[in-house]
Amino acid sequence: MTAADGFVVATANVQQALSALTAAQALAQVLDAGPDLVALQEWYPRRWRLLTRSGSLRPVPGSRLRRGGDHGGRLDWCAGVVGGCVVGLDRRRFRLTGCEALVLSRPGRADRGETRLGLEPPRVAVVARAEHRTTGRRLAVVGYHLVHGVQQSGRYRLDRPRLAERHRTEVARLSGEVQRLRGEGRLVLALGDSNFHGLRLPGLSSAWAESGSDEGTLGRRQVDDVHASSAAVSLATLATPSDHRALVVRYPALAEW
DSSP states (O other): OOTTTEEEEEEEEOOTTSOHHHHHHHHHHHHHTOOSEEEEESOOGGGHHHHTTSEEEEEESOOOOBOOOSGGGOEEEEEESSSSOEEEEETTTEEEEEEEEEEEEOSEEOSSSOSGGGEEOOEEEEEEEEEETTTOOEEEEEEEEOOOSOEETTEEOTTOHHHHHHHHHHHHHHHHHHHHHHHTTOEEEEEEEOSSTTOOOTTSEETTTTTOOOOOSBTTBOOEEEEESSOOSEEEEEOOSSSSOEEEEEEEOGGGO
16 A cells, blocks of 8 residues: 555554563564554563664653664654553654653552452553644544453443443543544544444544454454544454454545545
């Protein structure tokens, strides 16, 4: 796909339990799909050095820029200090103008019995602002990862009320940020792992919504998604060593949005 035709967006949950070598293999598979914009989840600071192989990295929050160089050094990465969310942009097509953290939920009580001391960790999204180098269009890319274990048979679990309410709060804050960014006149893409099959964000189009696909990224569940100010042209899933399949979505040229 050429610059005139459109661009490619990918999101991948790369399981934190994977070794550094295996995580690097998963990342290489995703980057080989040629995304112009990419989001990663469960990519904590211990893996940051892997990102500097493909470009420059800016911690969020933080100001120190770390530079690197493989894959042509084509990507600018914004990496969350907390939460494991990362957003990458191809600097040949987008000029990064800012990175910031968005707190979706703070540490709190859980009711699924899987976490240490019964506490849920905070969920922190990463927001990258950029300009398209050719058209000058302003956009924002939001990488997120919402709390898991909240859905059963297509609806919120009644036996986990704290967790369900936590997820609702995260969705509300994510939706509010989308509306704020749209209010700035930006094209918005929100991509990541919602841990909720069928999640939709007001004002944006889900890549799955009109695809007619019954594939999933976690079994048959379509929990990984790209929500954008434009409908997608096509989508495909990509098997990696992670427990989630990566999602690769093609979009039309920004001039058509």
